[in-house]
Amino acid sequence: MRARSHPEVASTRQALALLGLTGPAEGAALTAAFRAAVKAARPDQPGGDEARFRKIIAAWRLLQAEARGPGLEPPAAPPAPLPVVSITPLEALRGGGARLRIGGRSLRVRVPAGMRSGEHLRLRRAGADGADLHLPVLIRAADGLSALGDDLYMTWPTPPRLIEDGGRVEIETWAGPRSAWIAAEQETLRVRLKGLGLPARGSRPQGHLFVTLEPSADAPSSAEDLLVRFTRVWTPDRMAA
Template sequence: MRARSHSEVASLAEAHALLGLTGPVEADALTAAFRAAVKAAHPSAADGNEDRFRRVIAAWRLIQDGERPLALAGPAVPPPAPPVVAIGPMDALNGGQVAVRLAGRTLNIHLPKGLRSGEHLRLKGAGVGGTDIYLPVLIRAADGLRVLGDDLFMDWPVPTRLLEDGGRLEIDTHAGARSAWIVAGQTPLRLRLRDLGLPARGSRRQGHLFVSLQPSDDIPSAAEDLLVRFTRVWTPDRLAA
């Protein structure tokens, strides 16, 4: 005799109990009971878990099929995992819209400002039996920015001479140019620009932008840049005049 798996529902009585029912009900009441039960059983709910979620769906199918006993043939088949919504750091900063392919349809989903990786976007009534679907969010590195928690990270090339001697540095950030002062021989080579990370959202704090300074001999120092500009303007012909 085959052992019964956790995701099987053997009888209509058990199916009704899983949906919080004592027996057959009208279609509208059955749908309402299923929506409430599957929402409470969803893995993202406080008291939910994957096994209970599967069993509620199996119970719904059994009741819809009538009196035919349901023992899921072979291993239990979980509902398809919701697609991951992959966005870039600028989407997390500014919000906007993203197109997601779901059940053969393309949906334009609103992105609020300040999304973090691991959060979920709720699609009301888009699941089985009109249940809600929760799409996990993943923020991928893009546009020279990386995200970790509330904070943004980027690299910025700096003339080696400036790092050795110290001086003023201009950094192009997503929020515009920002100035910083480099101390001679500064280590570690990372600056924190306050409040330029992900915006505050719910219980999450305003993040910061961390800039890793990358020594480079391929870009001029501030003094060398001024000298180049001077020589471009004051050519020998102009000096002779």
């Protein structure tokens, strides 16, 4: 709906002409043109004209109304922001599902394995107009894991004596137990377990798992760790065999 014209001005083109403009203008340019035109038409000035003075004011009001938008109606509400597909690191590793609300609808979407934070999940014809939606993905820290890019991060309690003397540490990861060797008094208490990050997907490479060794007096000693691994291998069933 266009702004209503004023009785003294029949059209936008006429309004622009009255202000000495040859095309659309707004803001400072429109104000400057109005001031120059209305000053020249003032009836109390030599060469002024009362009828033209009124038309210039009407033209100014019409162009202002058009610059504000359709009539005095409030601006349309902005579209609702798209929901974020929030998944855990384990769901990013193995794939998973998420429930979303879009435009008053509740949808269950499938997230393929290997999605990274900042990527977008495409939902075909899920928009109100039938268009595809591209929803941002965010991997939130959970289950002792966090994700950054292609890689995963976790901490593992480690006996202070093992950190001082060096040796083998066994770490319980999402893929099962893994061993790593650390040097005596290693300056950086972090080890990298290759290939245990997010899986390769498209142009993204296989990630790694970075484990920060956290000194803890409650962590099992080297002897206790060895006993646990020995017990795991030599179960009663194997000994009976």
